[in-house]
Amino acid sequence: MMNVSYQLAYCNSFTFSSHSKALLSNDSVGKCPTRVKCTRLCYPKLWYWVTMTATHNQEPRNISISYTTAPVPHLSLFLTQLQSFPHPFLLENATSYRPLNMNFISEQDGVINRIVWNKNEPPRLVMYPRAGPRERVVFAPKKVKAAIVTCGGLCPGLNTVIRELTECLSYQYGVVDIFGVLQGYRGFYSKEWIHLTTEKVDNIHKMGGTVLGSSRGGFDLNKIVDSIVQNGINQVYVIGGDGTIRGAATLSEECRRRKLQVTVASIPKTIDNDIPIIDKSFGFDTAVQEASKAIDAAHTEVSCFPNGIGIVKLMGRNSGFIALYASLSSREVDCCLIPEVPFVIHGRGGLIEYVHKCLLERGKMVLVVAEGAGQEYVRNDSWVDQLDASGNKKLGDIGHFLYQEIESTLKKQGMEVSMKYIDPTYMIRAVASNASDNIYCTLLAHSAVHGSFAGYTGFTVGPINGRHAYIPMTEIVTAQKQVDLRDRMWSRLVNSTGQPDFSPKDIPKGFQGPCLYSREGEESLQTMKTVDKGFPGETP
Numbered sequence: 001m002m003n004v005s006y007q008l009a010y011c012n013s014f015t016f017s018s019h020s021k022a023l024l025s026n027d028s029v030g031k032c033p034t035r036v037k038c039t040r041l042c043y044p045k046l047w048y049w050v051t052m053t054a055t056h057n058q059e060p061r062n063i064s065i066s067y068t069t070a071p072v073p074h075l076s077l078f079l080t081q082l083q084s085f086p087h088p089f090l091l092e093n094a095t096s097y098r099p100l101n102m103n104f105i106s107e108q109d110g111v112i113n114r115i116v117w118n119k120n121e122p123p124r125l126v127m128y129p130r131a132g133p134r135e136r137v138v139f140a141p142k143k144v145k146a147a148i149v150t151c152g153g154l155c156p157g158l159n160t161v162i163r164e165l166t167e168c169l170s171y172q173y174g175v176v177d178i179f180g181v182l183q184g185y186r187g188f189y190s191k192e193w194i195h196l197t198t199e200k201v202d203n204i205h206k207m208g209g210t211v212l213g214s215s216r217g218g219f220d221l222n223k224i225v226d227s228i229v230q231n232g233i234n235q236v237y238v239i240g241g242d243g244t245i246r247g248a249a250t251l252s253e254e255c256r257r258r259k260l261q262v263t264v265a266s267i268p269k270t271i272d273n274d275i276p277i278i279d280k281s282f283g284f285d286t287a288v289q290e291a292s293k294a295i296d297a298a299h300t301e302v303s304c305f306p307n308g309i310g311i312v313k314l315m316g317r318n319s320g321f322i323a324l325y326a327s328l329s330s331r332e333v334d335c336c337l338i339p340e341v342p343f344v345i346h347g348r349g350g351l352i353e354y355v356h357k358c359l360l361e362r363g364k365m366v367l368v369v370a371e372g373a374g375q376e377y378v379r380n381d382s383w384v385d386q387l388d389a390s391g392n393k394k395l396g397d398i399g400h401f402l403y404q405e406i407e408s409t410l411k412k413q414g415m416e417v418s419m420k421y422i423d424p425t426y427m428i429r430a431v432a433s434n435a436s437d438n439i440y441c442t443l444l445a446h447s448a449v450h451g452s453f454a455g456y457t458g459f460t461v462g463p464i465n466g467r468h469a470y471i472p473m474t475e476i477v478t479a480q481k482q483v484d485l486r487d488r489m490w491s492r493l494v495n496s497t498g499q500p501d502f503s504p505k506d507i508p509k510g511f512q513g514p515c516l517y518s519r520e521g522e523e524s525l526q527t528m529k530t531v532d533k534g535f536p537g538e539t540p
């Protein structure tokens, strides 16, 4: 038996928008005892206390939980004359696909960020608008001109997202003008666009890469927005990772500043899985599956040679998720090194001592290393300023370095070893998406289209605790998801490999923490751990 009573505890000093008022309408709005200033978001952010009286062993007990609604920007915040139309499914002569039960999502429906908590430490919850079709939309489908662009590194599933955006726009909303922008952001102002039709995209999900091409760098805000205006685009779909979403957030802000009826939606992509708030990014599952093949090959090799040592280097710039999940799935890995954990190589308690022990006990060992691990050993001063066109720091080759260090050290100790080095690099991301990623990409793409038609902008789509939601881009770009060493998944890995803790007593000189992220003019970001999915940018 649980009684739930709502009471508004405090709100911030910003004016409420009509959009936020709508979300408030079912709650009793109380006095505002505290005022907090929201410095990061320019949209209202409202906090509520929810007091729940739970009966446990016949003892009533009060639990106080605070929650806020995520301020996903909406066109109505700056376009007062915004019109609305019935969803095309509802039209008498609808030719588009109709969902059987007409199950529209209401603006009161939300998805919360935390579903697991300790009764003694009630969490602060964030409620995100639930993704899906709305009964009323803010675009007349025949007047929609959509542009789709893919940016950053390749990722399995890019083509599936392009296909499903086109299919959903076309079949579910009747949009005809759908354009593919070529070669990333720069394609907005420097390339001819292609007209996308359902026929053209029919089979592209079977292929790796992106039929639109991609690039790093080339983000020129004014040129991009000018091109959007000149071409009459009113819905922009950006498929990319953290860098891309950073760009998309400024793009949506600029459209807002110019008071354009243009929505900007992003579909988060990266094999690194370093996007916060959402459960995981598309392509990650496929990349892990491919990475496991490299580990299997290493294991086969080392099993057939005396004192075989297999080193597998996997992608993962700042986050070790691919290395962690591929190692866990294979169960044949003796050691997994990730960017989040500093490690000592030589001496007592170091990596090589452990390698030596594995060889004495089992005659073989498999070591998986994420490319961003141990950068303090391989990045010298002359590297410090080396950035790629998007501003990402270039990495030193930790895999090759470990190969040499391990081989030469053991040789000096009189141990002959058979070294095998496998670096699958692009092979794990240039493939087509697997079945589960395909379905995932479909849901993401459809959610993005429904969100844009509903009038949301500056938003990212993705599942939070398994349910798809709309998330403000500003929240996505304030943090980077990394492996949480307090989380049970990391414990499982350590239990599975049996590796000791190689951490130095003091953090080694040059260790930049898991987050190497640093771009010109921006301060380095706070790490947001996976376990704590709430409150990017908020002080608890």
Ligand SMILES: Nc1ncnc2c1ncn2[C@@H]1O[C@H](COP(=O)(O)OP(=O)(O)O)[C@@H](O)[C@H]1O
Residues within 6 Å of the ligand: 151, 152, 153, 184, 185, 186, 215, 216, 217, 218, 219, 240, 241, 242, 243, 244, 245, 246, 247, 248, 250, 269, 270, 389, 390, 391, 392, 519
């Ligand atoms: N801070 C930023 N502001 C605007 N655009 C950015 C920013 N960071 C990256 N971009 C742009 O986003 C695109 C992709 O970024 P990149 O970091 O290469 O890949 P990803 O999106 O996969 O992280 C590039 O065109 C880059 O210029």
Ligand SMILES: O=P(O)(O)OC[C@H]1O[C@](O)(COP(=O)(O)O)[C@@H](O)[C@@H]1O
Residues within 6 Å of the ligand: 152, 153, 154, 241, 242, 243, 269, 270, 271, 272, 315, 316, 317, 371, 388, 429
């Ligand atoms: O050689 P490239 O194209 O710069 O890509 C290398 C990087 O791309 C990734 O695969 C993914 O990075 P993004 O998602 O940021 O594009 C990283 O794991 C890797 O470090």
Ligand SMILES: [Mg+2]
Residues within 6 Å of the ligand: 152, 241, 242, 243, 270
């Ligand atoms: Mg990135």
